[in-house]
Amino acid sequence: MSNEADTTTRTRLPLRVFSARAVWQSGTSAPAASLALAVLVLIAWQYLPPMFGVPKYIIPRVSDLWNEMIRMWLQENLLRHFISTASMSILGFVLGGLLGAVAGYALGLLPTWEKVLSPYILALQIAPKVAFAPLFILWFGYNAWPKLIVTVLVVFFPILVNVLQAMRIMDRDLINLARAYNMSKTKIFLKVMLPYSMPNLLAGLRIGATLAVIGITVGELVGGEIGLGYLISFGQGQANTSMVFDAIGLLTVIGVIMYWAVTSVENRILHYLPRAVGAQRSP
Amino acid sequence: MFLYEQDLPVPSAKSNVLRFLDVARRFPGRTAGAPPFTAVRDLSFEVNESEFVSIVGPSGCGKSTLLNMIAGLDHPSEGTVSLHGVEVVGPNSSVGFMLQKDLLLPWRTVLHNVEFGLEARNMEPGARRERALKELKRCRITGFADRFPYQISGGQRQRAALARTLAIDPDVVLLDEPFSALDAQTKIVLQKSFAGTIANAGLTTLLITHDLSEAVAMSDRILVMSDGPGRIVDEIEVGLPDRDNPIARLATPRASEIVKHLFHALHIDNRLDA
Numbered sequence: 001m002s003n004e005a006d007t008t009t010r011t012r013l014p015l016r017v018f019s020a021r022a023v024w025q026s027g028t029s030a031p032a033a034s035l036a037l038a039v040l041v042l043i044a045w046q047y048l049p050p051m052f053g054v055p056k057y058i059i060p061r062v063s064d065l066w067n068e069m070i071r072m073w074l075q076e077n078l079l080r081h082f083i084s085t086a087s088m089s090i091l092g093f094v095l096g097g098l099l100g101a102v103a104g105y106a107l108g109l110l111p112t113w114e115k116v117l118s119p120y121i122l123a124l125q126i127a128p129k130v131a132f133a134p135l136f137i138l139w140f141g142y143n144a145w146p147k148l149i150v151t152v153l154v155v156f157f158p159i160l161v162n163v164l165q166a167m168r169i170m171d172r173d174l175i176n177l178a179r180a181y182n183m184s185k186t187k188i189f190l191k192v193m194l195p196y197s198m199p200n201l202l203a204g205l206r207i208g209a210t211l212a213v214i215g216i217t218v219g220e221l222v223g224g225e226i227g228l229g230y231l232i233s234f235g236q237g238q239a240n241t242s243m244v245f246d247a248i249g250l251l252t253v254i255g256v257i258m259y260w261a262v263t264s265v266e267n268r269i270l271h272y273l274p275r276a277v278g279a280q281r282s283p
Numbered sequence: 284m285f286l287y288e289q290d291l292p293v294p295s296a297k298s299n300v301l302r303f304l305d306v307a308r309r310f311p312g313r314t315a316g317a318p319p320f321t322a323v324r325d326l327s328f329e330v331n332e333s334e335f336v337s338i339v340g341p342s343g344c345g346k347s348t349l350l351n352m353i354a355g356l357d358h359p360s361e362g363t364v365s366l367h368g369v370e371v372v373g374p375n376s377s378v379g380f381m382l383q384k385d386l387l388l389p390w391r392t393v394l395h396n397v398e399f400g401l402e403a404r405n406m407e408p409g410a411r412r413e414r415a416l417k418e419l420k421r422c423r424i425t426g427f428a429d430r431f432p433y434q435i436s437g438g439q440r441q442r443a444a445l446a447r448t449l450a451i452d453p454d455v456v457l458l459d460e461p462f463s464a465l466d467a468q469t470k471i472v473l474q475k476s477f478a479g480t481i482a483n484a485g486l487t488t489l490l491i492t493h494d495l496s497e498a499v500a501m502s503d504r505i506l507v508m509s510d511g512p513g514r515i516v517d518e519i520e521v522g523l524p525d526r527d528n529p530i531a532r533l534a535t536p537r538a539s540e541i542v543k544h545l546f547h548a549l550h551i552d553n554r555l556d557a
Contacts, residue, residue: 173386174386174388176351176354177380178399178403179356180355180356180374180378180380181376181399181400182374182376183402183403184403191388191399191402192388195388198390272389272390272391272431273433274433
């Protein structure tokens with residue numbers, strides 16, 4: 001509970017730390033420093049493990065990773081696996097997000113139902129959803145459904161909880177104002193409640209975007225013949241450490257892109273919220 | 284300017300716009316079996332066409348209850364509240380209210396906030412915009428039409444809230460401590476601005492305030508409420524000129540006399556209730 005509740009406040013830690021540093025260093029030196037750090041780490045990765053005699057099957061070198069990536073592209077149909085994981089993540093994210101938002105608004109509008117259902121929501125929220133994956137395979141077989149359902153479940157809850165929170169802390173005076181203007185309930189929902197909950201909904205979606213990749217990966221690890229998660233378990237079976245590293249890297253890329261997409265939509269929608277650091281940066 | 288039938292004034296004997304008749308409001312006790320809590324009782328008063336009436340009283344004297352009953356968000360347990368001789372039974376578009384909080388929607392520009400109240404009606408977007416712009420002009424914030432609430436000051440926000448309140452052409456304007464969250468200087472400027480706007484438009488206004496000199500500076504008549512349960516204990520005809528200029532008004536000897544009188548009235552009451 002607390003984990004997801006905390007995230008409802010609009011703290012975007014990575015971005016904020018980044019921006020604060022940018023201000024502190026007064027300029028564009030921060031991205032350059034990040035890049036330099038990446039280069040440094042890659043060089044260390046390439047040369048340090050062999051120096052200390054760490055074998056390739058424990059920590060492959062950067063050049064091994066690169067060679068393996070090319071091999072996978074040519075021989076293992078990497079693109080097909082990548083597209084499968086990416087599209088399933090997005091599909092699961094969209095479905096889970098939609099269901100979570102609809103459920104959040106519905107429960108927010110029906111407080112009695114919320115009270116009746118809240119212990120079960122809490123229980124389901126705490127239950128490790130990825131642990132359901134083997135169960136779904138038993139039920140639905142080795143196809144796309146198990147991983148998709150796991151992902152929908154994983155994405156569903158943070159969004160539900162965030163939306164519900166917004167509906168709970170809604171400013172009653174705003175609703176009363178709209179009521180005093182003789183506004184219909186539909187209009188009150190569309191013109192007041194929905195925009196009011198937007199920061200929370202988007203915070204939920206931001207968490208959901210990263211969780212979606214986890215859901216799909218677990219589904220693919222447990223049982224599947226396609227996707228980057230499958231490549232990880234395949235690589236593990238062959239003691240092909242480079243393959244595992246590469247697949248993890250690509251999964252991270254998918255997650256980062258999804259996170260970035262949600263964040264940029266968020267910044268566009270929530271432009272009306274003052275941001276302290278942002279205000280300092282653009283005088 | 285009357286857009287709807289319900290906005291048409293119904294001729295009444297005394298031309299009063301708002302009328303409370305023996306109104307009481309009780310709320311059920313907090314726990315089962317506890318006696319009901321009486322917020323207000325024996326409330327009878329009238330506000331006439333174009334009159335500015337203030338209600339002063341200690342906090343907790345039931346002023347929010349009173350406002351909610353006028354706005355149709357709450358109903359009296361006894362007695363009737365009527366507007367132009369018609370009993371208030373639910374929210375209606377002839378009441379405009381404004382609180383200490385500006386209640387501007389942060390995701391809308393000032394102009395779109397002013398249009399908000401008009402969106403409950405089936406109005407042409409063009410006409411709505413025109414109406415809102417007219418109101419912004421009247422409240423002297425035309426220059427901020429495209430700003431978002433976080434980009435303007437507290438005083439400007441309250442001006443925008445007044446514009447939104449006036450945009451629906453209310454028969455009566457309810458002001459619930461609209462100046463109390465502002466700093467002293469902004470408060471004076473805004474009081475003058477509001478007084479001018481209200482006097483020019485000939486609006487029927489009910490102001491609820493803690494601030495005794497504000498009540499004297501702005502109103503034609505002052506009703507003094509006591510708490511526990513709220514009832515009217517005194518009524519004062521201000522009888523000063525220059526209702527559109529509160530600063531000039533406060534400088535007169537009669538103004539300080541009334542303030543002193545009010546202070547007394549409230550003070551004595553507090554002691555009795557203590």
